[in-house]
Structure formats: C-alpha cells, structure tokens
Amino acid sequence: MASRVDFLTPNAHQIRHQVRNIIESYNHDWDLLAELTQNAVDAITIASPVKGHIHVSIDAIARSIVVQDNGCGIDPNELPSLLAPFSSAKLERPDLIGQKGVGLSFVIFSSASFEVKSHHASGSARAKIEGAWAWVEAKSEDLPELEFERVQAGEGIGTTITVRLPIEKDYDFFQLSFRQLDMILRTRTALGDTRVIWGAKPNKDFLLTFRSLDGQTRKEEIDCRYLLPTEALGETQFISLRDFQDWNTGEKTDAQKRQKLRDKLIFMEGQRQKAGRSIRFWACFVPKRRVWDTISAKSKLVDDEILDLGPVERIDAYGEAEYLFSGGMFTCTRGMPTGIRSDMRAKGSAGYLPNFFIILDDPQLSFDIGRKAIASRQLGMLRDVASDVFRDFINGIKKYIGGEPDLVDEEWDRSGVFNAIRDLPDLENSNTCFIKRPAGQEATVAAIFFELLGGGVIKDIRPYISGYKNKYDLYAKLKTSDVVIEFKYHLSSLFRDFDDEVKLFDQIDIVVVWDIVDQDYEVVKSRGLDLQEVEPGLTKTTEPFFHFSLTLGPTRPIRICCLSRLLSADKPAGRLIG
DSSP: OOOOOOOSSOOHHHHHHHHHHHHHHOOOTTHHHHHHHHHHHHHHHHHOOSSEEEEEEEETTTTEEEEEEOSOOOOTTTHHHHTSTTOOSOTTOTTSSOOSSOHHHHHHTTOSEEEEEEEETTEEEEEEEESHHHHHHSOOSOOOOEEEEEEOOOSSOEEEEEEEOOTTSOOGGGGSOHHHHHHHHHHHSTTSOGGGGGTOOOOEEEEEEEEOTTSOEEEEEEESOOOOGGGGSOGGGEEEHHHHHHHSOSSOOHHHHHHHHTTOEEEEEEEEEETTEEEEEEEEEOSSTHHHHHHHHHTTSSOGGGGGSOHHHHHHHHOSOTTSOOOEEEEEETTEEEEEEEOOOOSSOGGGGGGEEEEEEOTTOOBOTTSOOBOHHHHHHHHHHHHHHHHHHHHHHGGGTTOOOOSOOTTOOHHHHHHHHHTSOBOOOTTOSOOBOOSSOHHHHHHHHHHHHHTTSSOSEEEEEESGGGTSSEEEEETTEEEEEEEOSSTTHHHHHHHTTSSOGGGOOEEEESOOOHHHHHHHHHTTOEEEEOOTTSSOSSOOOOOEEEEOTTSOOEEEEEHHHHHHOSSOOOOOOO
C-alpha cells in the first residue's frame, strides 16, 4: 500500500548547500550593511512614523554591527519563522525594497553571533543564533539552534539587530574612515534615499557611530539622502548644463565658454521615456578626470595628498576604491541605490566615459541576489538612456571642456625640473639615445621601442602606421601577420582602457611595457586573467623571444614585451615571436 512521504522538507546537508549558494552570490563586504539597513528602511516604510530614525553602530575592534530602527517591529509569533532560511514577510508589499527572502539569511549565516530584539504592537521578543557561520563551514548534520524568549515591552516599537562577525574573515569596511563609511552607506545601501535627488524631502535620518581600529569613536546624525558628487562642492564649482546653455547665447567667444566651464562639474537631471516606462536620471560630467580626485578629497574620502599624485601612483596608493567618486553608470529603484556599477557603451567619444557619471531610477528594476548584475534586457535599455544623456553632454560641452590654456605658467621652475630629471636613474645602454629611464611616461616607452626597432634590436616588425583613427597605438606587420601593438608604462594601465571599452582585449596582439611589476600581477589576478612569464629556450619556435603571455579564457593571448629586459640583456635581444 502506498504511503505519503514528506519530500519537500530539506535536510541539514541540503540547507547548508543552499545557504552556501546564497553567501557566494554576494561579493562585497558592504552587502552585510546593505541588507541590514534595507530591512530597517522597509520596517520604517511599513510603520510610517512622523520621521524614521536608524542607528548604525559599527565597532571595528569588537567586529560588530548594530542596526536599530523605529519601524514596525516583528510580531513575536512570527519571529522564529521569519529567521528561517528564505523566509520573508514582504511578498505582498511592492512598495518595499526587499522581497527575495534571502537577505536576512545571508546576514545570519555570515555571523558568528546574530541577535534580534523587537518591540511590536503585539508584544516584544528576543531571538539569538550562535555559530551560524561556523555551521556553514562544518559538516555536522546538527542544525543551528534558535534561542527565543518574550521580553518586557519597550518604550516604543522598533527592532535592533546585533551582529558579531567571525574573526576568521577580513572585512574591508572595518578599515575605512568615518567619511568613507558614510560614502558606502549613502551610495550602496538604502540609507542613501535616491528619491531626494528628484525633489522628495528626506523623511528619515540615521545616526552613524563608528569605533575604528585605533579605538577612536565618532558619531554623526545624517539625513538619508544619496551622496551626490556636488554635495561637498561650493556653488561656484558646479553648473547645470541647462544654465550653461541659457548663458551661452549672444556673441560669446570660445575662450569665454572654456573659462565658464573650467574645472567645473557640469550636471543635468531629467526623465526619459524608454520601453514604456519613465526613467529618471541625474548625471554629471567633469572636464578632467583629476576633478574626481578633487571631489573625493573635498569630501574627506582621501587625504589631500592624492591631488599631488599622478595616475599610476594614485592607483598604487588607493586602488580602484569603491569609496571614491568616479565616473560610471549606477542604478536605483524605489529609493534604494543598488550599488551595481554597470559598463556603458558609447558610439563616439568613448574616451570621455570616465568623466561621466549617471544614476538611473527604474521603478521596475530587477537584479540578481547579491546585487551583482541587472537583467540583460533591462541593462540594455538603461544603457541606451545613459548613452543618450552622455551624447547630450558631448554635443553641448566637448568643444569647451579643455579650458583656456595658460599663455604663461609663472610657477614653472625650468631649472628645478631639469635638476629633478638629472636625479632620475640612468639607462646607460648603447641601444638607445635616452639618458634616463622612463619615469611613468608611455611616450618614452614608445620612443625607445622605435629606437630598438630602427636599430635592429627588435626584428621582423614593420610598422604600417601609428594611431590610425585614434584607436590603437601601432598597426604593424610581424613577419607575414598583421598585428596591433599598444604601448604602456605599466601593464595595469591597459585595464582602464578595457573598462572604458576604448580598447578591447581580443583586438590587441602585443603590448610593449617598460617592465612587469607586482601591481600588474595583483590587477591581473583581480580581473580573473592569467599572466605567465615565458622563459627563453623553452619553446621550439625559431622566434622565441617575448617575456610574458596574458590570457583571458579561450581568447588568443596577448604577448608582452618588456623594454627594460631588452635593454638589460647581455647581448642584442632576440626577436618577438611570430
């Protein structure tokens, strides 16, 4: 006789597997902050107090996060079931942000200790789970236990969640400064209410308390509003594109127009109809990329010394930090910034994309668990909107954003410059006329390459033409093959071109650099590529000389030539491989 079997209840192994999949779907440390603050904002939306208040307390020494809100609280009768994996009480509320039912599970199973205290109209309760993170990493069939008790009602309704993180894992946000944490919270979490960008009044604030690793504690009450690049700037340091266009009437000279925009951030906000829905946007454009560094310094996200660093040194010191202002395409929905940075595509003037920032509000936006990516069809639609806005900037200001050149630079110290150059290391190589080693200049790398080519040190390459249509640096013939060659001082600089989609990996055959350094290995590893050194003599080809191979999956590898190695060879260097 057939019997009924419960086949839907998962066992410990299945739950652990599903939880691991959830944890692996997230890839930012600040995702923990995003999920906790999102729950607090949703609770306030349900309760609709006169003004919402959230207290975020982060203790880098205790490795703890506490988020307290004056929202609706949680019914004690529902609290245990809501803490079970994949549970959610928000499925019938389209006005809420969180609806997937995995965010709280991600927080719980990322924690060494998780505790929630809730005061609800139906009563108050406390629940605690210890060792959930350790259970995910273990193989035991035992399930984590929930400690639950009803407690005395508080003075008001609301929820407090306390999380202690495992000591076995590193978390970048513990290393940040107070202002950097503020930047993350207001551009990557629901505390940065994006509706304020388009005129809504802030109806929530948050108190941020942070004890840093040096034991210093700082706290500040901040409105829940998205942190725009203009917030730290004075009124004379930015201008709207519309105001510029209104001013740009009559007989204004190009010099006057350049002066009007010189070193200013230009912004624009508006709304576009696309795919049957209204997409709001706020966008800005900086005339020079260094303006992003200026804004980051004014916002106290970095020390002022960043302004004195060159592009290569800046990346060495700060990397591609998420807490710095920069260009890019970002998205939000229902007042919450997703934190997802998406690539943009421009049909023309792609070199200006790093100067361009845009955040787009799509009320129907959907994205995957962990906020890694937007659905491809929606992403294509949003890219179209962003590209249209980008072209508006380019068409309106491209001619004038270089600023008016100074006829005389009174601060330029000619003798001081040459004294500094004389202090640079000597090359002392008969194959080049250059006296000094390159000091970060891509142009010097290219010049030395052509010297070695003309002197016969590099053989079998015959250039067609340089910089054809401003795309790649050199088009040449290597033996009988057509090749594209790029010049860089550091290999890591090439990836900025890839990010901007100015240049593409599979279109480049050879990259000529000065040398490969540790930073290059780190950048390559972070991008999921493979950089392998090629030892001469290990290949049977009659043209064995190149130094490194850069590989991206099944794509044809890029061959890398290091000029410093060619010049330091004991005898004339061999040939680039064909």
